[in-house]
């Protein structure tokens with residue numbers, strides 16, 4: 001990596017190989033996430049982006065490599081243990097409980113907190129103004145954009161140092177996508193290192209500080225997101241030449 005970020009690394013993934021029992025899906029993948037910064041992972045369908053987030057968060061086991069959160073080597077820790085080491089993972093689907101209210105969803109997100117659940121919900125209402133208005137609504141009655149915000153807020157209940165988001169804006173209209181990215185930037189501004197997998201390559205690189213391109217389960221290239229947006233290979237493969 002030719003440049004550094006001037007803030008501490010909150011997540012270091014070092015040559016991780018993982019899959020679902022057969023041939024590995026991701027091989028020797030490395031990346032770093034920095035405090036208060038947004039890191040984007042882009043790449044074609046099936047490249048292994050979701051698999052990478054599952055391997056980092058402990059949902060699937062890695063067969064080699066290391067996952068270090070802060071200073072702690074957390075390789076192959078179970079997901080609940082990763083959460084205790086301040087890593088939040090927001091999967092693309094099934095990330096909220098539709099039959100529970102928004103407030104109950106947040107309480108569930110904070111279930112291992114010894115105290116301060118109410119205070120934390122209050123802080124998150126400050127950070128996500130839309131959530132305060134819908135605290136009593138069932139999560140299942142929210143729009144896609146509101147649910148995505150709730151999933152993020154829920155992940156923040158335990159004060160993570162790093163948050164992994166899998167396609168948070170999938171299926172949202174452009175207006176909601178903008179609102180969501182604004183919210184992701186606000187979360188990063190509180191000091192959380194955010195690692196986002198996105199299908200909208202252009203938008204995610206516009207908002208990210210650093211981007212990684214994953215192809216066929218391997219690191220293809222990485223760099224400052226603004227440079228990747230102008231990289232010929234990235235443009236040809238994922239961004240397109242328009243606007």
Ligand SMILES: Nc1ncnc2c1ncn2[C@@H]1O[C@H](COP(=O)(O)OP(=O)(O)OP(=O)(O)O)[C@@H](O)[C@H]1O
Pocket residue numbers: 020025043044045046047048049050051052199
């Ligand atoms: N639960 C699973 N069991 C077996 N193979 C899987 C499983 N989930 C994903 N795969 C395979 O792993 C490969 C990578 O899938 P993955 O979902 O990680 O890609 P992705 O980059 O997130 O793609 P997309 O952009 O479509 O979300 C694919 O070939 C997929 O078929």
Ligand SMILES: [Mg+2]
Pocket residue numbers: 049050051
């Ligand atoms: Mg995926």
